[in-house]
Amino acid sequence: MTSTALDLTETFSDESSFYGDENEQARLEEQVSTYNIEPYWSEYHPRLLSTIQNELRAPSTPKSEPSDSAMPDQGTDDLPSRLPLNKRGANESVTSFLARLPPSKTVLPGKDPWIWARGKANLTKNLESRDEATFIRKGTELLRAFEDTLSELRAAHDKSGAKTTAALTRKLTPLRRELEKNIFALARETGVIVGKWMLFPSPSEVDSTWKTLVTAMDEGTIRADAKVAADNASGSGQSRLICVYTPDFEDKKDVKEVLLMLQDQGLFEPRNGPIFYKCDAYTLLEITSKNEYGLKASLYSSRDLLK
Template sequence: MSKATVGTGDVPVAGDKYTWMKTSEMPLQDFLTRYKPSMVQNDGTKPWIWAKGSNALKGDANEVEAHEEAQALLKEVTERIKVIQEDPSIPTRSNKKTGARSKKELREEAQAEASNKLKEIAIRYGYVCGKWLIFAPSDKVDLIWTNIANSLVYGPLSTTAASLAKVSTSPEHETPNYQHIICVYVPDVYDKEAVVEVMKVLLRNHGAALSGVKSDLYTAIGAASRPIDTISVY
């Protein structure tokens, strides 16, 4: 099964025809009808369709320094996990009699430490925005996206911290069982109460198949493609 991936360096641009904001001339319903994710093909220039709510993402983040420090941490932890995996003296299973800890226990410990350190880096540099991830099949993505976009602007999501949403467009070439990804952004992924409130609306009002919540810093440093990918925000 092929899935869209969450990219970095992509931001909604006012005036772009694939971005809807409250200042847009086109009504939201017309926008959603004209630009359906199942119909818009990504030729390398239009990977996302955007809808912006009233809430704003947090600004003034020192992204460059946060990236550098987080990348260094990711490299360090990736190497640490590799050593654990390849060390023949570390057993696959723990042994209560000898006190030996298993590879799995040591990996999880390293990942938990990295999660805490990444959170500290994100907060220190103000780079705390993030998103809920939702995967949707091609035959259902238009309806799911329309409902979420409407909710973000006029419905129950508009009363939460949710500030922005995007959906991946279709691949240029036919891809069997392709899964679109929808991201619903929150200004502070470490504000657990606000993040959970968004989650409840997505589940209760939209029946969304949530894949998880992820910090933008995780996405930016490519944590999902490394042995550290099991790190979670909470």
């Protein structure tokens, strides 16, 4: 073996300091083991120019092919082979779109099983211009810093021998408010400002609910963009998620107006219980209803806004 080959072997061996000391290697290994790629595949990858171009060239793949009468007839731009894989074509009629991609039967490949419909709000620019990578990185840092502080406070509380958690709660409440404030400020800074009302129709009702919504969006009576989970997005028999987007989660007036539009179209009935609004910022950080930070996962409920 030559001297150069030997040097390279030693440089890149597991025992080499090329990768840093033991602490640095442990830190890097922890980052790799805890890194979550799902936000990239579910939110960022579908909006890359290369992905969009590929979708425009790819045929749709519903479980059952729609009849010829369901296909658009507006010209060669809307030939089935040229229609977007998971969204309505530029010149495609609502009838054709719904027949081609029925949520109850459509299976989409990859890790983005959503069917999109663009409405009068046209949030494409908001979704494509935001810096998701920076938001996720810095947002994760905020959450980890809060976790560290939380651990320290809990350890001190346990050591004090206090019989109740009242003192700990008093310390945590302002910290949670500060965390929420910092996440929202970061969302504004990186352009991650859209949010959505969430509907959960049953599998037997998802097609009719989606039809009502898309038709109202096309007519302008619901000013929003929306997506619905395809058939392979959840387990059999589970409710389907429909997200109805607004441009800015902090624009409470607009959020309420879209809610009233949904109510006017019969897409939810207050007597059947509330629906909830969540910002994409929390979705990207995977802050769910049972998060360990004590944050309220939904920003608004229909019950609160309709009081």
